[in-house]
Amino acid sequence: MLKIQEIREIIKLIDQSSIEKFTFESEGTKIKLEKGSSSAQVHPEQKNVESVQQTAPAVQAVKQEEPKQEKVDTTNNETSSNSPAAEVDPSLHKITSPMVGTFYQSSSPDAPAYVKKGDSVSPEKIVCIVEAMKLFNEIEAEVSGEIVEILVEDGQLVEYGQPLFLVKQN
Template identity: 70%
Template structure:
């Protein structure tokens, strides 16, 4: 079975190419991608060829994957412009990168206060945010001591591996 990152990469390549239809089959999984004139649409169908319980679980997984790549395509278009606008080329600032692909959350719950705000002081072990990946909430630590100078992503935004999340002025 393909990993979600591999599927996203295939979608990016198809969107950038002149190919209108693409079908991929491997280990009982089938992925169909089709572009139409008014915009790209993605259809993914999982067709496991093994046991019956797996067949019942696969359609739910296919629905999740069908929606998630559409979000990725939208974020890819927004991310370069937003990142170049906000990036600061100062060698003294430390970037806290995302250690994985996932969804950025500034707090532990929607009604909870943010872990950090612009101007807050942090230590190396201070939790600065959560990145959710595959229904797991991963706490991200600052890894350096200093002051949060800039928060580079919005709450609920999809982030890529290595994408800078915060700029920190080190002490």
């Protein structure tokens, strides 16, 4: 199965190309992406089909709960809100959301948060979960360093490319 970072890279490459449709198959997993489509499908070894909503510049989607948000701004991957991320040290690494969904700091309401401000992280360390269409996607830090800031609240809706954490890299 592909990691979310690998899928994110595929989406970025498709967005930067003139390709309208893309299909990728590897080790029993099949991903189909279409510009202007509202979903990417993942087919693991003919068992069951899971549909994963990817709101990215390469795959534009309409959120049914909030009809006012119809498309992602392809010129800027940050949200247009007045978030502290716009005013921070440019040397800090931003851990961003790979999809539209709901941000969770822990695996369940009674479990401790994956990370807190001041915690050290490694590239494979899970820092949060983003839930999209009842699928819980574990988000990894991707870098080694220290969590300087948590930019979103537990249970908050997040957009594709929205900064979630700021990390001071080692």
